Amino acid sequence: MVHVAVVGAGIIGAALADALVRRGATVTVIDASEPGSGTSGSSLAWLNANQKLPRDYHDFSVRAMAEWRSLGDHSWYAPTGSLATGAGDRLDRLREWGYPVEELTTARAAELEPALSVAATAFFPSEAFVYGNEAVEALLRRASVRPLVTGGDVAFDVRGSRVSAVRLPDGARLRADLYVSCAGARTPALLEPVGVTVPLDAGPAAPCLVTRAYGTVPVRRVVNTPSLSLRPVRNGVQLEAGDLDTSPDGVATLLDRARELIRGFTPASTRHRVCVRPLPADGHPIADRLPGLDNAYVTVTHSGMTLGPLLGRLVATELVDATVLDDLKPYRLSRF
Structure with a gap:
């Protein structure tokens, strides 16, 4: 059974953890703070494809809205338009x-x-909104994952072409088979020390x-x-x-x-x-294996609430099945 360490307990990390567990993985979720207490718990949490361009990104977002509906009726999901x-x-x-x-x-x-x-x-x-922190908690609860709250930022240890551990603020190491950055706006700070540049816009739009x-x-x-x-x-x-x-x-x-x-x-x-909000430089999601690291992955996006469950399912498939999905090809790091 593959063990995946997910850094970030926002909506992307929670949705990924849920999807990974449903595919048979063991998952450890790590965050500096309580689940959903960051961007996911404070954003508008508007599920939509309203202003998404070009057409393929619009269609991807429509699919993501349907993914939320497939989770069923819950008190934290409000399909009000x-x-x-x-x-x-x-x-x-x-x-x-x-x-x-x-x-x-x-x-x-x-x-x-x-x-x-x-x-x-x-x-x-067809649009909706969610109560973000409640949705995060519900997905983690469904996955039976209790996040490890560190109280501070973590780092990846690298040995050769692989991440060897997540280094916790107290110096302890958490080891896994696969490592995923779902760190939102903290993504550059987590990945730049291991030589990976993830272009996020730090300007006034975020x-x-x-x-x-x-x-x-x-x-x-x-x-x-x-x-x-x-x-x-x-x-x-x-x-x-x-x-x-x-x-x-x-x-x-x-x-x-x-x-x-x-x-x-x-x-x-x-x-x-x-x-x-994390805002990739071109406004579109990023979902990709980390260049030069065989066992690490990153996913970060501006529309995390809309895309969370769909991205989680697709990324979980790539990780567990060691495959490459056409659905995610437009969102690779190589486009920058």
């Missing part, structure tokens, strides 16, 4: 590609989201100000506007703006936008953080 304003530039293309789209009248928009003061113009009924406003549940689904994105969280709403930071001015601007968009927005409490 999503709403958008200002989406007219892509509606014709999405229709042509067979993607469900409904253009909304003002009355229909108010029926779908009565708390919005600005009428949405498009509804995407960080995003996230506010969770509790004591009010004014929306039912993901809503995207040019200045603000939002979705439900437990007992509240999550607000996101990629052009703002956690400074007092940034937070105040975000809350002002929410008051303009949502009628009666008066949260009892708020919590703010920056969500740093």
